[in-house]
Amino acid sequence: MKVHNFNAGPSVLPNEVLYKASKALIDFEGSGMSILEIGHRTSPFIAVMEEARSLVKELMQLEDDFEILYLQGGATMQFLQVPMNLLENGDTAAYVDTGVWSNKAIKEAKSFGFVDVIASSKESNYNHIPKQFNIPPQAKYLHITTNNTIYGTQWQMTPVTDVPLVADMSSDILSRSMDFNKFSLIYAGVQKNMGAAGATMVAVRKSMLGKITRKIPTIMDYKLHIENGSMLNTPPVFAVYISMLTLRWLKEQGGITAIEKINDKKAAMLYDEIDHNPLFRGTVAKEDRSKMNVCFIMDKPEMEEEFLKFCAKEDIVGIKGHRSVGGFRASLYNALPLESVEVMVEAMKYFSLKKA
């Protein structure tokens, strides 16, 4: 029996991925070894790594200039690694502040150059995406966080600019169609739409690299990771394997355009209930609502605990909101079945009727 898993990440994965991985843990492709026991420089694992890297490129339809890396340390490591590789001392980087994760990225970048925070929605507790901002033309890059897991906001358009775009897409990568080629560097912890915790995907244009004079430590240097086929040192073998299986699954579903239709449907169903159910209301500007993380509260906060308990009985898990917003957050990542959203909506309806 599986629960309805609305966790914000790590989060639900496709059953096919879990069953295949469970078998590979005992015997990987008839090798007499577990996937955990094979050498990372053997051809079976190199094939896994290369398939994962090429599936990212294929699913995102990335141009040849892009290289795909599987690194470690999560997006938090990228907050540091991006400016270390792209920003010269004295250079300017532009950042848009859309929440906790943007802020962490901004904080680390300040050690490597001048950080121009060109817009922020902090004053309204990040309940919307800033629309008005000027991008300094001399900026080496503009950094955005495409989806804000904690607040449930999402960029609906890619900023139009000649400045190279860098994006943290940890919580909405591979969930919707967009022209990823408008970006110069995209990173994402893989534990939401791309697999399980333990690896970070970086898609970077080779033409962005090698332009600064700073001495970059070996393990932090994108160029060295590229030269080594994303195996500069022992990669997180299992996390890459799970990511490869998750990407295969997405391809079998029909890729991003197919999953986007389901994601649109899931989000529409839940927001529709929030907007029509008298007990609930959404917390963010409608035009900036995230299709991945749906944040909502109750008009009577004293009912929230009871609703949580009610949901738990229906095997609905992971919907408690982040402490900085309160209420509820339902994460609707690619692998969450439509059926789980139906169960959630039914629970809201039923709870509301009971209270009427």
Add this chain to the structure above:
Amino acid sequence: MKVHNFNAGPSVLPNEVLYKASKALIDFEGSGMSILEIGHRTSPFIAVMEEARSLVKELMQLEDDFEILYLQGGATMQFLQVPMNLLENGDTAAYVDTGVWSNKAIKEAKSFGFVDVIASSKESNYNHIPKQFNIPPQAKYLHITTNNTIYGTQWQMTPVTDVPLVADMSSDILSRSMDFNKFSLIYAGVQKNMGAAGATMVAVRKSMLGKITRKIPTIMDYKLHIENGSMLNTPPVFAVYISMLTLRWLKEQGGITAIEKINDKKAAMLYDEIDHNPLFRGTVAKEDRSKMNVCFIMDKPEMEEEFLKFCAKEDIVGIKGHRSVGGFRASLYNALPLESVEVMVEAMKYFSLKKA
């Protein structure tokens, strides 16, 4: 059917660990979720993390001053992180060069202070551990690589000094009794004796930290990781879980003293055959032989390919030597059964008789 897995790492794991993990991939402790799908800040996972951290402390009998961290990036990240946290610009750190991995550590440290390479066995292709060296008393620490996977050498004694000791124990941690409290910082990629690829264990004395003026990036700061219970950001959940299971297994075997007896027996059996079989010979100084990685060659190198093929037929895998040494390397980590070494020795005997 399992093969005899002599891989240098990632490498063999206990069957119990693999079976338990395989089940947890489908359903973790009756939660209706895979271990990959649970939130890392939920109590079931916090319990996993805390059990792993406390088992390391218990098995190594570490004093209270030590904190245990599970980080990402492998030993290669620690080559950078150690000097970044411990070495002031202008300070001296002493390193002993015993091979490729020591060298990588030395290279990264040079960005943070003065590195005094007080001894090296490079001239003899790292076939022994240097015995004569002077440790500069002003050194902030002395760094050693306790076991050299590529060459098959191992420190048999801990240097006696008042200078704090830092050790890369990636390939022999938890394999033999030693007074780990003589060290101030110990790190190890967990993929040999402590689990599968994807996590790095760091045991550090709190009293060593916070002494430098350098601004340390958030994700690189040991102190911040300690303050956050080794969950500064999303940890590599599954890699920590596998490590916890592996540590539990080791404890059930009787801990380090018990596994050491088996490790001694395995190494003695294999070295004995190498020393007595006319076709083979060891490559390193006898007094520095590693009990984890046994390196040997054939007097007639033209036979090596044939012997490799012969072993493959006997389901012996992972014994091809590193390109910088050639010949063979059999890794005898904790989880390798004695029986696998018996099969290996029989293969050597049989091959030798055939050729006589």
